[in-house]
Amino acid sequence: MINARDRQAKKLAEEQKRTSELEQKLRDLNKGIQSVQLKARTEKEQKSEREDRVITLTNKIRQLEIQLADRTAKSDINSDLVKKMESDAQNMLQEMNKLKQSNLDLGRQNDELRATCKSLDEELGHVRNALEKKTSTSKQAMTDLLNNYKESEKNSVERAA
Structure with missing residues (x-):
């Protein structure tokens, strides 16, 4: 019986050791999961920030395109005015x-x-x-x-x- 008890004790010790190792592995895995979750959250936040920046930059680009179109139109008008003024000046010079x-x-x-x-x-x-x-x-x-x-x-x- 002692032998059986020793075996049982030895088995119990091995099981406890194994349980302890599994618990350690579980803790390590939980830490890994938390690390991955934290990393995933950080990446989500970064992605969200990037998307916000993309939206902001897209809006800014649209505004700049509108300003460019306005300035191009004004430049065309000014160019036409300059041509007309040059023509008028030439006519006045001839006169x-x-x-x-x-x-x-x-x-x-x-x-x-x-x-x-x-x-x-x-x-x-x-x-x-x-x-x-x-x-x-x-x-x-x-x-x-x-x-x-x-x-x-x-x-x-x-x-x-």
Whole structure:
């Protein structure tokens, strides 16, 4: 019986040792499971954070695309305005050149008219001098004629008397 008891005790000790080893393995496995669960939670949280960042970045990209479209439209409008302004400036420059040429032509005409006016003034001065001479000569001739007539009358009256 002692032998059976020793065997039973030995079996019990082995079973206890085995139970102890299994409990240790169970604890190790539980630690591993907890570690894997913690890792899984961490990965889930990281995935969630990444998804949130992706959503945020996607929204930001959409906003930037909208801003780009707006700025592109504004740039196109500004480009059209610049082209129109350049065209208007070119037209104004051509108009200004035409007016400048017209002004030069009018200046030449003015110079020609001044020269003509000066020539006519000189001619008028000569004509006036000639007319004054003729007037003076005519007055002198009339005075001489009148004096001759008076003298002739006087002589005629004296002869008759």
